[in-house]
Amino acid sequence: MSVRRAPGDVLVHLRRARDHVDRHYTEPLDLDTLGAVAGLSKFHFQRLFKATYGLTPAAYHSQRRVERAQDLLRATNLTVTEVCHAVGFSSLGSFSSRFRDLVGETPSEFQRRYAAAGAPRIPGCYIFQWGLAERASQEKRTDDHAS
Incomplete structure (x- = not known):
């Protein structure tokens, strides 16, 4: 084809x-x-x-979320549920299912494999703090442009 x-x-x-x-x-x-x-x-x-x-736009969107989830599972100490929500999935079941379809293993297996390798981990509190700070600055820029 x-x-x-x-x-x-x-x-x-x-x-x-x-x-x-x-x-x-x-x-x-x-x-x-x-x-x-x-x-x-x-x-x-x-x-x-x-x-x-x-890929359809929906499949591409889902793939991007899973790619970002892989980054977070490799590099942070966030739980699978926290990663699921951080990348925009609202259902842990659909996240785990889509992750397994694309990656070939569950998010937990993926995370365990990288944890066993002793890779450095960024504390989840830093990730969430940065995310909140980034959103606040974006909202401020939007508010400044609106006035």
Whole structure:
């Protein structure tokens, strides 16, 4: 099966939406939002995205969340549940299931494997503190631009 490529001018729009997913992976994103970011109808956007990147926008969004979860499980002392919520999943079951589908092992197995290797771990409190500080500064910048 060959993947059909989108015309060059459409790639700019698709990349804009893909970059939006990369920046906002923790947020719930739907086709209406991503289509609007790309400047395309949601159905046309979904067809072109899948043809170009080989994944639906929802699958890409989920994959980005799992990739970030891998980083957190490798490098922090956060629990699997904390990581699940930190990357935007609302259900531990769906997170674990999707993680296993993409990575080939459960989040707990993945985390244990890296912990056994003695990799340095960042305390979870630093991660959450940084995240809260980052969100507060973003909100301040948004408020400053609105006034």
